[in-house]
Amino acid sequence: MTVEQNVAQHYTHGALEAVIFEALRKSGKDPERLEPDDLATGDEFHIGGREATIAFAEQLGLRPSLQLLDVGCGIGGPARYFAHHQKCQVTGIDLTDEFVRVARALSQRVGLADKVTFVQGSALELPFPAGNFDGAYMLHVGMNIGDKATLFAQVKRVLKPDGFFGIYDVMRTGPGEIIFPVPWASTGATSFVADDAPTGGC
């Protein structure tokens, strides 16, 4: 099995859509009448959840109608936030097929299907033309990707010349071993946490 297949297997639940709708029902929401923000407590898979996405968006200086790429979009929480609150058009790509299917289903339910598009694929082989996006972002994904040079080259290729790339990731801030399992990996085979102060050029 390749690293990417291992990563996708790690994140695959098998019945995620049903679990999410059941949790929404239990919390008193009607799955037939959902607003985008009704999903916010469960559709952001990074430290800080929605609060962190809001802070991240402020730093990106977004404006309406920007074409954005969400690298490793998960089930689409951040993409829906940028589409709904920042009025951007967002394309998300993710390795995990189940996440992409759930991202589409949730977006349909909350009436954002025309603002967000989700594609199954790899950040290391982005299936988009050169210069396609005004900006890209990546929330807690780099720690699953070893070949960061190819990742950055791929993102640069699909950005317009003045495009931006925002990253919020898990970083190593000191010495010591990572004790597995961790939320992003069961073993070291799929964990590629970068140092916050790399010594090499990049």
Ligand SMILES: C[S@@+](CC[C@H](N)C(=O)[O-])C[C@H]1O[C@@H](n2cnc3c(N)ncnc32)[C@H](O)[C@@H]1O
């Ligand atoms: C911790 S989740 C974060 C999801 C989303 N960014 C969020 O914040 O809600 C990490 C995601 O990265 C995706 N991922 C990991 N490696 C990837 C790769 N090489 N290409 C595309 N997606 C990848 C996984 O499938 C998973 O959905």
